Amino acid sequence: MRSVCADFLKGEGMYRMVVETRADDAIFLDRLRDFVATEVLPNTREWERNAAFPDWIWPRLGELGVLGMTLPKEKGGTGLSCEAYCDACLEIAKGDPALSMNVAAINALCVGHFDRFASEEQFDKYMPGILKGEIKLAWGLTEPDAGSDARRVKTHAIPMDGRPGFFQINGRKMFITNGGKADLIVLIARTSDTELSAFLMETDQPGFKLERRINTVGVCASNTVQFALRDAVGWHTPCTFDDAIGLLYRGRLAIAGMAVGIAEKALELTIEYAKERQQFNRRLADMQSVQNMIADSAMELEAARLLLKNGSRRYDAGLPIVKEASYAKLFASETANRVTNRAIQIHGGRGMTPDFLVEKLWRDAKLTEIGEGASEIQRLVIAKQVLK
Numbered sequence: 001m002r003s004v005c006a007d008f009l010k011g012e013g014m015y016r017m018v019v020e021t022r023a024d025d026a027i028f029l030d031r032l033r034d035f036v037a038t039e040v041l042p043n044t045r046e047w048e049r050n051a052a053f054p055d056w057i058w059p060r061l062g063e064l065g066v067l068g069m070t071l072p073k074e075k076g077g078t079g080l081s082c083e084a085y086c087d088a089c090l091e092i093a094k095g096d097p098a099l100s101m102n103v104a105a106i107n108a109l110c111v112g113h114f115d116r117f118a119s120e121e122q123f124d125k126y127m128p129g130i131l132k133g134e135i136k137l138a139w140g141l142t143e144p145d146a147g148s149d150a151r152r153v154k155t156h157a158i159p160m161d162g163r164p165g166f167f168q169i170n171g172r173k174m175f176i177t178n179g180g181k182a183d184l185i186v187l188i189a190r191t192s193d194t195e196l197s198a199f200l201m202e203t204d205q206p207g208f209k210l211e212r213r214i215n216t217v218g219v220c221a222s223n224t225v226q227f228a229l230r231d232a233v234g235w236h237t238p239c240t241f242d243d244a245i246g247l248l249y250r251g252r253l254a255i256a257g258m259a260v261g262i263a264e265k266a267l268e269l270t271i272e273y274a275k276e277r278q279q280f281n282r283r284l285a286d287m288q289s290v291q292n293m294i295a296d297s298a299m300e301l302e303a304a305r306l307l308l309k310n311g312s313r314r315y316d317a318g319l320p321i322v323k324e325a326s327y328a329k330l331f332a333s334e335t336a337n338r339v340t341n342r343a344i345q346i347h348g349g350r351g352m353t354p355d356f357l358v359e360k361l362w363r364d365a366k367l368t369e370i371g372e373g374a375s376e377i378q379r380l381v382i383a384k385q386v387l388k
């Protein structure tokens with residue numbers, strides 16, 4: 001019932017339930033904002049320099065309920081609405097976009113997968129540790145030859161004799177967020193020429209071979225890796241490829257949240273700077289071409305926010321979001337890239353130095369146009385929906 005918008009409700013009892021849930025969401029988001037201001041933003045440069053998050057981050061995220069945002073309360077999760085979950089990804093991105101990306105993916109694609117497809121035995125074995133941050137997660141779809149064309153996955157899974165539910169898995173995965181730190185990976189593999197499904201794979205096993213850390217231009221604290229699987233053992237979570245991939249729709253809304261957070265932070269910093277910096281005996285904020293850039297950024301950011309709200313509220317109302325998730329992700333990610341680019345322009349030369357956060361936000365923003373379906377794929381999704 002949590003997933004029904006107040007506007008759609010008739011009964012008072014239902015309305016009360018939604019209002020209560022939203023009050024919980026607001027309390028959660030207030031605590032999260034404090035955490036971002038005191039424990040995330042002050043460390044974002046250091047985490048980037050170290051190309052790693054500190055070990056304390058996972059139990060701390062667990063304590064705050066950030067690792068179970070998409071899991072209903074009755075299953076032990078935080079039980080946020082989709083709207084609040086996306087707002088959480090937005091708030092975290094204002095402190096550290098790489099952390100937001102990790103949290104977005106872990107919740108939508110890994111915890112969401114457990115919620116929908118794990119057996120009681122699988123859930124009971126792993127979920128308590130996941131929620132506490134003791135079992136770290138990653139989601140593995142992409143391969144060297146299977147990116148946007150996800151159905152090209154070559155990694156294959158064969159049922160093991162005498163071990164029902166367990167499969168032997170061989171293949172290679174690339175660009176896996178948190179893959180070098182993960183204890184458990186939700187992995188997509190081929191079960192026949194025509195079918196793919198998903199498996200739970202522990203990384204502490206001889207068949208799991210970490211091949212390399214992939215260094216990226218942005219979101220550098222995130223541990224992105226390539227790994228190979230040689231007769232690795234995976235535990236099947238029965239679902240079709242479309243079922244598993246369907247989790248990406250809510251995931252795309254969360255990446256839109258990340259993009260809006262990046263753009264918001266960049267615009268806030270730019271407005272502060274434009275009010276301070278003087279040239280030709282005037283503040284930058286008083287110059288019309290600077291004002292035009294700020295006006296465009298503010299307007300595009302507002303539009304991105306509204307597309308995100310529309311998508312996440314539709315999800316909460318139980319309505320389809322295929323097109324709306326793509327609208328939000330596509331527009332918000334391109335907005336984040338334009339807004340951060342203008343932010344550097346307004347900061348001038350200083351904007352290109354590590355003394356100002358806008359250069360990092362600009363680099364981090366790029367991921368939002370690529371991860372969880374590049375912009376070109378979002379346009380294909382939208383075109384398919386509107387042309388059908």
Ligand SMILES: Cc1cc2nc3c(=O)[nH]c(=O)nc-3n(C[C@H](O)[C@H](O)[C@H](O)COP(=O)(O)OP(=O)(O)OC[C@H]3O[C@@H](n4cnc5c(N)ncnc54)[C@H](O)[C@@H]3O)c2cc1C
Nearest residue numbers: 139140141142147148175176177370371372373374376377
């Ligand atoms: C930092 C980072 C973290 C990531 N984390 C994960 C993760 O945790 N798990 C995971 O599974 N994957 C992850 N990915 C992979 C990501 O999802 C892919 O990079 C993305 O889907 C694009 O695939 P690709 O890189 O192979 O590009 P390609 O598919 O080779 O695409 C290259 C270009 O061609 C365009 N293109 C491709 N097909 C079409 C088409 N039909 N029409 C028009 N244009 C097209 C693309 O849009 C893109 O511009 C991550 C990537 C990065 C960079």
